[in-house]
Amino acid sequence: MRRWTSLPGGVKFLLGIAALFLVLFIANSTLNRYVLHVITLIGIYSVATTSLNLTNGYTGLFSLGHAGFMAVGAYVATLLTFPVRLRIAYNLPLLPSFLGGPEYQWPFLPALIVGGIVAAIAALFVGAPVLRLRGHYLSVASLGFMVIITTLAKGLKDLTRGAAGIQAIPRYTNIWWVYAWLVVTIYVIWRLLNSSYGRAMLAIRESETAAQSQGIHPMRYKLLSFVIGAFFAGIAGGLYAHFARSIRPYEFSFYMTFHIVIMLIIGGAGTLLGPTVGAAIVIALKYVLKPVEEGLGIYGLVEIIYALMLIGVMLWRPEGIAGGVNPLKFLMPKRKGGS
Amino acid sequence: MPLLEVDRIHVYYGVIPALVDLSLAVDEGMIVALVGANGAGKSTTLKAIAGVLRPRAGRIRFRGQDITRLGADRRVRLGIALVPEGRQIFSTLSVRENLLLGAYHRRDPEVKKDLEWIYSLFPVLRERMHQVAGTMSGGEQQMLAFGRALMSRPKLLLLDEPSLGLAPLVVREIYRVIEQIREAGITIFLVEQNVNMAMHVADYMYVMEAGQLKMEGVPQEVMRDEDIKRAYLGG
Amino acid sequence: MFTATYVAQQLLNGIVLGSMYALLALGMTVVYGILRLINFAHGALVTVGAFTFFGIFVVLGWPFALALVAALVVGGVMGFLLDLVGYRKLRGGPEVSLLITSLGIYILLENFIKLLATPQPYAFRPPAFLVQLHNVGGVAFRTVDVFIVAVSVLIMVAFALFVKRTKLGIAMRATAESVEAAQLVGIGVNQVVAVAFVLGSAVAAITGFMWGAKYGQISYDMGFMAGVKAFVAIVIGGIGSIPGAMIGGFILGLVETLAVGFLPPGFAEYRDAIVFTLLILVLLLRPTGIMGRKEAV
Ligand SMILES: Nc1ncnc2c1ncn2[C@@H]1O[C@H](COP(=O)(O)OP(=O)(O)OP(=O)(O)O)[C@@H](O)[C@H]1O
Ligand SMILES: [Mg+2]
Numbered sequence: 004m005r006r007w008t009s010l011p012g013g014v015k016f017l018l019g020i021a022a023l024f025l026v027l028f029i030a031n032s033t034l035n036r037y038v039l040h041v042i043t044l045i046g047i048y049s050v051a052t053t054s055l056n057l058t059n060g061y062t063g064l065f066s067l068g069h070a071g072f073m074a075v076g077a078y079v080a081t082l083l084t085f086p087v088r089l090r091i092a093y094n095l096p097l098l099p100s101f102l103g104g105p106e107y108q109w110p111f112l113p114a115l116i117v118g119g120i121v122a123a124i125a126a127l128f129v130g131a132p133v134l135r136l137r138g139h140y141l142s143v144a145s146l147g148f149m150v151i152i153t154t155l156a157k158g159l160k161d162l163t164r165g166a167a168g169i170q171a172i173p174r175y176t177n178i179w180w181v182y183a184w185l186v187v188t189i190y191v192i193w194r195l196l197n198s199s200y201g202r203a204m205l206a207i208r209e210s211e212t213a214a215q216s217q218g219i220h221p222m223r224y225k226l227l228s229f230v231i232g233a234f235f236a237g238i239a240g241g242l243y244a245h246f247a248r249s250i251r252p253y254e255f256s257f258y259m260t261f262h263i264v265i266m267l268i269i270g271g272a273g274t275l276l277g278p279t280v281g282a283a284i285v286i287a288l289k290y291v292l293k294p295v296e297e298g299l300g301i302y303g304l305v306e307i308i309y310a311l312m313l314i315g316v317m318l319w320r321p322e323g324i325a326g327g328v329n330p331l332k333f334l335m336p337k338r339k340g341g342s
Numbered sequence: 343m344p345l346l347e348v349d350r351i352h353v354y355y356g357v358i359p360a361l362v363d364l365s366l367a368v369d370e371g372m373i374v375a376l377v378g379a380n381g382a383g384k385s386t387t388l389k390a391i392a393g394v395l396r397p398r399a400g401r402i403r404f405r406g407q408d409i410t411r412l413g414a415d416r417r418v419r420l421g422i423a424l425v426p427e428g429r430q431i432f433s434t435l436s437v438r439e440n441l442l443l444g445a446y447h448r449r450d451p452e453v454k455k456d457l458e459w460i461y462s463l464f465p466v467l468r469e470r471m472h473q474v475a476g477t478m479s480g481g482e483q484q485m486l487a488f489g490r491a492l493m494s495r496p497k498l499l500l501l502d503e504p505s506l507g508l509a510p511l512v513v514r515e516i517y518r519v520i521e522q523i524r525e526a527g528i529t530i531f532l533v534e535q536n537v538n539m540a541m542h543v544a545d546y547m548y549v550m551e552a553g554q555l556k557m558e559g560v561p562q563e564v565m566r567d568e569d570i571k572r573a574y575l576g577g
Numbered sequence: 578m579f580t581a582t583y584v585a586q587q588l589l590n591g592i593v594l595g596s597m598y599a600l601l602a603l604g605m606t607v608v609y610g611i612l613r614l615i616n617f618a619h620g621a622l623v624t625v626g627a628f629t630f631f632g633i634f635v636v637l638g639w640p641f642a643l644a645l646v647a648a649l650v651v652g653g654v655m656g657f658l659l660d661l662v663g664y665r666k667l668r669g670g671p672e673v674s675l676l677i678t679s680l681g682i683y684i685l686l687e688n689f690i691k692l693l694a695t696p697q698p699y700a701f702r703p704p705a706f707l708v709q710l711h712n713v714g715g716v717a718f719r720t721v722d723v724f725i726v727a728v729s730v731l732i733m734v735a736f737a738l739f740v741k742r743t744k745l746g747i748a749m750r751a752t753a754e755s756v757e758a759a760q761l762v763g764i765g766v767n768q769v770v771a772v773a774f775v776l777g778s779a780v781a782a783i784t785g786f787m788w789g790a791k792y793g794q795i796s797y798d799m800g801f802m803a804g805v806k807a808f809v810a811i812v813i814g815g816i817g818s819i820p821g822a823m824i825g826g827f828i829l830g831l832v833e834t835l836a837v838g839f840l841p842p843g844f845a846e847y848r849d850a851i852v853f854t855l856l857i858l859v860l861l862l863r864p865t866g867i868m869g870r871k872e873a874v
Contacts, residue, residue: 443747
């Protein structure tokens, strides 16, 4: 039998998928609904964190607007799939006719993809002016974008029902949808990293000036990674909306961004599987600690622990938890002449 | 006991070695020159002595005291001042502010007197006292960098290519001041591309190549070596 | 349409808000200048200051001046500790590590306050003399408005003198220009950074008191937007410039207030969106801000 490590990357990837879905299948038929709920949520956040990883982990940009792109995806997908018979009752008349108007309810998959595309377009508009500047501007501008989006979601009451939010969203999201999208996200990023685009992105992370001197045009690659990251954030938002079945503007807040950042840092930025590991740790911890927090009435405990974990990882283990022991290391692009 | 002893230091930039097992000594009251080709590691040596870079192995002693672990600011206090390559004056500060920062750690009342001394060494600095340093000419900036380093009352002055990019007349001026500084009792360790200049002022000379010491001795002796002559004096 | 008194009233409110942004921007820009760190935790010091004052003045009933000094001291000490424990180890590493850590510190502080004070907002009652109403030519204001503007101007002048005249202040500007060159003249960079954190944090804590006194309410999350907007002010004024930070603060306060005051009523809820749209416009049209020099990418 051939050793695992000697198999080609593509074969390993397929075997990995098969194993993942086998595990999911067993889980789905043996575990209770509560645990499945948590597993599904982990999958959704894994998509979001993996997409953030593309911008933050591989290119060295630091976007804090991820929740904004998730909000865009969530609202767009929700408006498209919202049941026709409920549209009048829920008073959502503004859906433009080119998006189906009040008479047509979209199927889930195209609605998700359109949500992702709209998020990607939004990223294009935010990214274009900001990405040519130093990385810090992107952090604050993307945070600002998130504030603009949530304010719009609150203000455009005819489209979003304002602060009240949208309820009774059909529950399309399930464990299969979520993990299929996670596989797609990881696959796309893997392919991207192993293409010439990916190598250019990594070169930019190492040193922008050096990359430039090799004839790499940093702006193009930064924008690309930002836009693709936003697309998958939009997908994660759409999945989230059809999982939670209700969305409100304030959910897509700084805290949502912060949680995704924590998942990324704890899991290990710049690794393919790190985001998923981070999402699993952070969400599992939340479900363990939330009852403690509520039981003891110490509000803020969970966030304090998250914050301490984040600071601790930054100070003592900046490569994250999965960073050192990454089982999917073989998917990483090979550096020229490197180990 | 030499004023400065560099004892088998190794310095790296990331994984790239820049200094390999380098040892040298500077005796009190002397002008010692360090020469070598571009990229030989001369600036790196000075930075390691000044404390901007930390050696991965080896020791540096100043007046017998081990200073290997001390930060750059602490070494200034002990009496080591570096006039760095490219001068690195504070371009947004005025000439006077630059000079006063040279005496940052000093609390003694003689700072004013030293300021006068600097102005007498470089009269142009007095004229430009309130000018923003970044707007001065290259030569004036070099004088300011000298003045700023002297304001810390160093015992050992490290000079990294003080003549670089300056017109011959200004170079002569700078070297006149170097002699004056030595007469004031300050030891000088000088990195110089201009070997002719270095030969004339130096009491002792080190030659570096690729991060290692190649030769040492009094200048006349070193310059008698055929290889060195070919490399530095063009045959 | 709009009467002269209404315009004057709006301008006054804008200047008061702008003073507070300017104070926050001041502390942030000094730290940014040296460490290239957008210190998100700066906003948390606003909350810390407000709650310290509240605890001592309202809950314990101690004198006003004492509560104010306590806020100042607690802010300064916190700034010192954050630098020492949180940031010092990360210096010289990737800039983004500092940014992420500051996010973590912000969340830590915010939730710590939430834990101590519970999530509900508190009515913030400053001493009676501060809430006294005045009316000059139809423009209404309280003593606290005068207090905020006067104290802000005082702090800014004092700070300007500090960086212009004192050795430590000059060293601070020098360090902002080049950390390495600063070390080479014997400046202890750690010491300078600590001073920047202490001063900036103490000022932020006082701003927290002002914020509460002006708007009559404090809550555990009050500092976040204030802190982020202070950074927007820095960008508007020109990153790296101390006068720019103050000018940017005033401009931001005025724009925010006037936008809400002069746009149709429904737009009031867009005030944060307006601020950030302004940010993106500035980045698009004049990324160096008003006073700034070009910053290397
Ligand atoms: N910051 C740095 N990062 C990586 N390598 C460096 C760095 N600074 C210097 N080096 C490398 O270390 C070696 C020694 O450099 P150093 O500046 O000490 O040379 P030098 O003798 O002063 O040369 P020159 O005469 O050109 O000033 C060179 O190969 C250089 O490329
Ligand atoms: Mg050199």
